[in-house]
Amino acid sequence: xxxxxxxxxxxxxxxxxxxxxxxxxxxxxxxxxxxxxxxxxxxxxxxxxxxxxxxxxxxxxxxxxxxxxxxxxx
Numbered sequence: 001x002x003x004x005x006x007x008x009x010x011x012x013x014x015x016x017x018x019x020x021x022x023x024x025x026x027x028x029x030x031x032x033x034x035x036x037x038x039x040x041x042x043x044x045x046x047x048x049x050x051x052x053x054x055x056x057x058x059x060x061x062x063x064x065x066x067x068x069x070x071x072x073x074x
Contacts, residue, residue: 005066008041018063025057035060042066048073 009018012034021027030038038060039050050073059069 001067001070002063004045005042005063005070008038008045012037012041021062023061025061030060038066042070046070046074 006018009016009024013029016029018024018029021029024030035055035057039055043049048070050069054069054072059065
């Protein structure tokens with residue numbers, strides 16, 4: 001799952017190396033528009049539907065938090 005999520009992130013922002021950041025939001029890697037695009041791709045790739053209440057920066061600040069959010073909906 002980690003590799004697929006990294007692939008999605010790289011497709012979203014190819015100019016960035018997400019392995020070099022521990023906080024994508026604080027480091028400016030993802031903004032609110034990026035988070036919505038990421039949620040859409042996660043929903044499509046994993047056959048889930050992340051609720052709006054879970055689309056918060058804390059859930060998308062790093063790979064582990066993204067994995068945990070996806071797992072919550074599987």
